[in-house]
Structures are given as C-alpha cells and as structure tokens.
Amino acid sequence: MGKRVGMEVSIAAAEAVKQASVDVISAYPITPQTHIVEHLSELVANGELDAEFFCVESEHSALSVCVGSEATGARSFTCTSAQGLALMSEITYIASALRLPIVMIIANRTLSAPLSIWNDHSDAMSIRDCGWIQFFVENGQEVYDHVFISYRLAEDRAVLLPAIINMDGFTLSHVIEPFEMIEQEKVDQFLPPYQPLYRLHPDRPITMGAFALPSIFAETKKAQEVAIWSSMPKILETWKAFGDMTGRYYKPIETYKAEDAETLLVTMGSFGETASVAVDRMREEGRSVGLLKIRLWRPFPFEDFRQVALKVKDLVVIDRAISVGGPGGPVASEVKAALYGYDSRPSVYNFVAGISGRDVAPFDFVKMVDKAEIEIEEGNREGYELYGVRE
C-alpha cells in the first residue's frame, strides 16, 4: 500500500500530474484552479519535474499549446475554471475531433454574471458536448487517481480522446484530505510512455486539423461519436486495472444504500459525500432512501444508470447548474432521456441546488427528499425548482 499523507487536494492533483511524467504543462491561473498550476510551476522550476511549462497569455492559448504539443506526441496537461474554460471552449471541440489525448482538470466554478468565484457546474455544462471523456469526482483521492486513469485511457490506441476531470472548486480544490499516494514504480507500470498513432514530425509530414467539405463532415462526426461510445469498455477496463493495482475500484454509476430503496437521490461530484450522510440520517428514521452517484458524465452510462434507476419509485435529481429557459438541470435532462420509453419508470423530481457555492448541508438533502415526496404524492411527477431561493 502506498504512503498515506494529508495534503491539499490541488497539491495532490499537481503531484499526480508530476507522477504521470507529463512533457508539457500549459495553463493560465484562475481561481480556484490556481494552486494546481502554481505547484506544477514550482515543480518544474525546482527541477523536480522535467517538463516544459508554458506561461501563456490566456486559456485559449493554454489549450491551443496543448493541442500543438500533443500533436507532436508530447503528453500534455492543462487546468482551468469557469471563465477560463469558457475562453478555451473553442479549442475543446478541436482537441477531441483531432483525437488528441490531452488531460485537463477543471476546478469547477460558476460562470459569470454576476461575477462569482465559487463552485457549481455551469462551466462544465457549457462544454458538455465538446466530445471529451468527462468524469465528475467526489473527493480528493478520486482526483489524484483519475489523473493516471485518464492518461492511460485517453492514450489507449482504441480510445485516443481527451479527458476532463471535473472536481468541485473550493469544496475539493482547497481542502486538505488524506491521500494514499501511489509509488512511482507502480505508476510507471500502470502508465507507460505515450505512443502516438500519428504525430507531427518533419521526417513524415502529415496534416492535422484540415478543413472538411459538407460531403465528408458528417462522416467525421460519426467516426468521432463511434469512438467515444467505443471507449466505454476501455473505461471499465482501465478502472479495473487501476483497482487491481490500488484496491480502489471505480464504476460509472456508484450507489449507496440503493438496494431496496424506494427513493434515490441522484448527484454528481462532491455532493455525493454530503448526500450519503443525509441518506444515513433518513435510513435511521426508517425511510427507504438511497443514493445514486454519476461519476462518468461522457460517454453517459445509460445502461448502468437504468439498471439501478428503473428499480425505484422516485428519483430526486440534484443539479448544480441551470439550463435557463430549458427543462431544468442538465443532469435531470439526461436522467429523463435515459428513462423515456420505459413504461414503469420512476418519477423524476429535479432540484437545482448549491449554485455559486451556496452550502448544501445534509439537512438540505433531507428537505429536498421531503419536498419531492410531497410533490410526487400530489401528482407533480416531473417537477423542477431552484432550491432554497428566498421568495
């Protein structure tokens, strides 16, 4: 077993990037991602990490540099939050279509306006369809672990897609947690050097990022879509290999006290740990409530989700982003899409809670379950509301 240490999650994330032996780091500092890149720049400056650190002038350039470096076959890393992600959004679509296995951590933060530095998922949802493999992790250890998992997965010849590790800003990025670090020899064994399929090299010229006519564009997108769906078994395989090495096994959908439950809370990200405390309290009161946590956001694990969700009476989906003028939160939209067409599907009551970092305590989850059960009882089976708003 690896060494157990107490560490700030951002520092542990940076240590994982170091252990993953990246060749290029290109990032622009933005709260709450700052500690990750600061620590990485120190590691490079101190000679502890043999990598190029690009101090770029914007996030658009940060990811553009990664696209270029990854295209030459260099393992590349970037990291951002909120407005920074919005600025790099154009390039996110390019990285995935070029099939460049970049890994990015997003310390999730609210998109302006009003200007806010605190946490929610509005940034991640703004690039939901960018074609990257997207994880939402629940705690610091998962951040650390998913750096290795993401690189091995992304660089797999059968995958070749970039990956995003979403971690809640402040809630995770700025807290100190216990970590089980992995020995370097084990990391090196798990994550061999990157062997690109195609790369830019003067000895063998190729073109990346060329223009495509309407007569071929749809075919390129079909190929990309097939690639991300085909990555599903590889994701499971990579998690299995990681579990065999560390004892920490991950799944696309995680459950807590879900067997025999009539009602399930559905969460994504760090909400999961708080919600599990709420589930314990409700179970103590004899209520039949469990928890379903979505770890893999893209490709969305429809099958795994349905296996759990179709067995229950009610789902209480807690989103951390609003789709203004839309059907509710983005997670609830996906959940409803997954269940559409099944006659005996559960009710889906949707709350958007904790936006811009407003605290959501265990009793809030209890209150949301209370409210949802009353509403569903009264026939409002697909309700949606913004939780905790002062009227």
Added chain:
Amino acid sequence: MTKPESEWTWKEIPVGNVILEPGNASQYRTGDWKSLKPILDMEKCIHCGLCYIFCPDMAYNLNEEGYFIADLFYCKGCGICAKECPTGAITMVVEEEEK
C-alpha cells in the same frame, strides 16, 4: 487516395481526420463552384499569358499549341481572366447555356 473524399464511409476516415497524403488538396474540385465558364476565342488570343498570371486559382495551363486553357476542374468562374484579357478573347458564358 484511391477514391474521392465524397465517397468515403465513416470507417475509412483516418483517426482524427489526419491527411496522410501530402498535396491532396489538388483533388478538390473547386470547379463545382462556378456558374460562368471562360470561353477562349483563339482568333483573338495573342498568347500574352495575362489570364494565366491573374488567375487566382492557377487554373490556367499552357497547352502544346501555345494557348492558355482554363482547367474547368479548378476554375471557379470568377471572370478575372476575361476582365484582364487585353484583346477580349475570353468570354464568360453561363455554363448550362453553352454547348
């Protein structure tokens, strides 16, 4: 490339849409864009080559008889050659009306 891009299935596209064959832009039929095509009156042509020089698509090539002829595979029908021709030897004609 053994067949035109427009006939590829999604399975035939290289990973990441990379282009492995250098210079394959020459297979791009920009000639599809045109509605007018240049017709050369050989009687009036003085072989000055201004059409060749001004053509923005480098569609003009010198043939064995010493005339500059537009390759309609690439010619977009912009009409610059007709405008620049000092003897009025080039006329732009609506494609479907020309026989």
